[in-house]
Amino acid sequence: MQAMELIQEKQLAKKQHQDTAQLWNHALSFLRSMSLKCAIELGIPDFLHKRGKPITLSELATSLSIPPSKAPALGSLMRLLVHSGLFASHRDQEGEEEESYFLTPASKLLVKEEKPCLxxxxxxxxxxxxxxxxxxxxxxxxxxxxxxxxxxxxxxxxxxxxxxxxxxxxxxxxxxxxxxxxxxxxxxxxxxxxxxxxxxxxxxxxxxxxxxxxxxxxxxxxxxxxxxxxxxxxxxxxxxxxxxxxxxxxxxxxxxxxxxxxxxxxxxxxxxxxxxxxxxxxxxxxxxxxxxxxxxxxxxxxxxxxxxxxxxxxxxxxxxxxxxxxxxxxxxxxxxxxxxxxxxxxxxxxxxxxxxxxxxxxxxxx
Ligand SMILES: C[S@@+](CC[C@H](N)C(=O)[O-])C[C@H]1O[C@@H](n2cnc3c(N)ncnc32)[C@H](O)[C@@H]1O
CATH class of the missing domain: 3.40.50.150 (Vaccinia Virus protein VP39)
Incomplete structure (x- = not known):
């Protein structure tokens, strides 16, 4: 295959990957809504607010009485919600395994004790x-x-x-x-x-x-x-x-x-x-x-x-x-x-x- 054709093919493939990702995002974005609902039902915004400082996944799971077998699933939920900006996370030290989660201005609007609470x-x-x-x-x-x-x-x-x-x-x-x-x-x-x-x-x-x-x-x-x-x-x-x-x-x-x-x-x-x-x-x-x-x-x-x-x-x-x-x-x-x-x-x-x-x-x- 000519070098030019190879470049064109790569560009086409790249575009198709982007289009596929866009389509998946569109088809699955209801899960963002459902994850938001789940976070509210579990009381995550209220808990992070009461806690007043970042909390690790294991502490969060224990505090919410989530069984240890489901802690990784809670991690997935938090990962998505951090990715979409609803919560934020950081690691205290470089290389530290567990992230700690905290509220963003958007999730502060979900805290029951605060006004307004949406x-x-x-x-x-x-x-x-x-x-x-x-x-x-x-x-x-x-x-x-x-x-x-x-x-x-x-x-x-x-x-x-x-x-x-x-x-x-x-x-x-x-x-x-x-x-x-x-x-x-x-x-x-x-x-x-x-x-x-x-x-x-x-x-x-x-x-x-x-x-x-x-x-x-x-x-x-x-x-x-x-x-x-x-x-x-x-x-x-x-x-x-x-x-x-x-x-x-x-x-x-x-x-x-x-x-x-x-x-x-x-x-x-x-x-x-x-x-x-x-x-x-x-x-x-x-x-x-x-x-x-x-x-x-x-x-x-x-x-x-x-x-x-x-x-x-x-x-x-x-x-x-x-x-x-x-x-x-x-x-x-x-x-x-x-x-x-x-x-x-x-x-x-x-x-x-x-x-x-x-x-x-x-x-x-x-
Ligand atoms: C979308 S809600 C808005 C409520 C409120 N204005 C707010 O923004 O929170 C629409 C309201 O219109 C009321 N409504 C519907 N039909 C009505 C009617 N024919 N006469 C008076 N109120 C009506 C409903 O009961 C409801 O409270």
Whole structure:
């Protein structure tokens, strides 16, 4: 074989190895998610946090009561999670056999004792009820318009109906959502960066779940009257003594939204089709006063392609878009798509502030 041909063949082989590795990575990346779930279930982030200093594999296995026969498997789990940046490791001395593990800033967000703690959100997203429908995505594309979502196909009902029917899933879902709210309140409210509520006298958090955000607003801004509107079965789970000065209203946002200076929609519109969103936004428009009197709708959602900082990958936005396709009739929207909805609902003035990483705050005015 000529030297030139040999070089070309080597380059082809090299490219094919790279392509194969890329494909394997794609096909197996669900195992990253499952390893994350396993680490949370074993309490590894909590343990590393409590320990407060790096810990070797054997100490970790003993502390977590993992049988010695499974310690090598724990080593494999930690190796993957270190490789993907969830944990970090080091060797105290050159040539030392055992590595010691410690938390990274990402895994600090999984520690139960800390706020915000995103473990409930991860466990909710990785629950059987949520994961099963993902297997049906291809079937759903072929199933014709009558099959609403892969979730519907798997469970015979929609996401919110499933929560109504199953208290355990309702609790898991709302715990997950509440943990995400901690993050938002941490970023937006507690650090006093959320100028968006300046001058507002009343807020209704539409689809506000068990009220974590409304309660945080009521605590941080006692002069603001706060209410939550959510489905009756969600509101019914909040005991009277847990309401902390927030009014809870069981109802349907498609029918009526109680009047307030500001209507909050956090992670609501991405659950719904364009047509449904226009309906919800029209109800919001009826609920608020004109801009000159301080009225606004505050949307916390993603604007695809927009992040606070160019170093933040937009990939999670694309993943959550697919998640919405599987679970709901909704989607993640670009600014052009958002604008189309706002105009169709009768709003002409809006402002997007990208201050929350992958999510933005959109203010809408009458
Ligand atoms: C994705 S969760 C978001 C919860 C909360 N805003 C958050 O970000 O943590 C959607 C919420 O909308 C509520 N919801 C669904 N349909 C509704 C309706 N027709 N009227 C009022 N709330 C509704 C659900 O019960 C759920 O609490």
């Amino acid at each position: 473990s409930p959100l991860a466990l909710m997203a990785l629950n059987w009820t949520m994961l099963g429908p993902a297997h049906l995505l291809g079937e759903w594309f072929r199933a014709g318009a009558a099959r609403a979502t892969p979730f519907d196909m798997a469970h015979g009902k929609g996401l919110f109906e499933e929560m109504d029917a199953r208290a355990d899933f309702n609790e898991l879902f709302h715990e997950g959502m509440a943990s995400d709210v901690q993050l938002v309140t941490e970023v937006a409210l507690l650090r006093r960066q959320w100028e968006v509520l300046r001058g507002v006298r009343s807020v209704v958090d539409v689809g506000g779940g068990t009220g974590t955000l409304a309660k945080a607003i009521a605590k941080a801004l006692p002069e603001v009257r706060c209410a939550v509107l959510d489905l009756p079965h969600v509101v019914a789970t909040v005991d009277e003594e847990e309401r902390e000065g927030v009014e809870f209203i069981g109802g349907d946002m498609f029918e009526h939204i109680p009047p307030a200076d500001a209507v909050l929609l956090k992670w609501i519109l991405h659950d719904w089709s364009d047509e449904d969103c226009i309906g919800i936004l029209k109800r919001c428009k009826e609920a608020i006063p004109p801009k000159k009197d301080g009225g606004k709708v505050i949307i916390i959602d993603m604007v695809v392609g927009v992040t606070t900082d160019v170093s933040i990958s937009v990939e999670p936005q694309l993943l959550i878009d697919i998640e919405m396709m599987i679970l709901t009739m909704g989607k993640e929207r670009s600014e052009t798509e958002w604008k189309r909805l706002f105009l169709a609902a009768g709003f002409s003035d809006y402002k997007i502030t990208s201050s929350m990483g992958l999510r933005s705050v959109i203010e809408l005015y009458n």
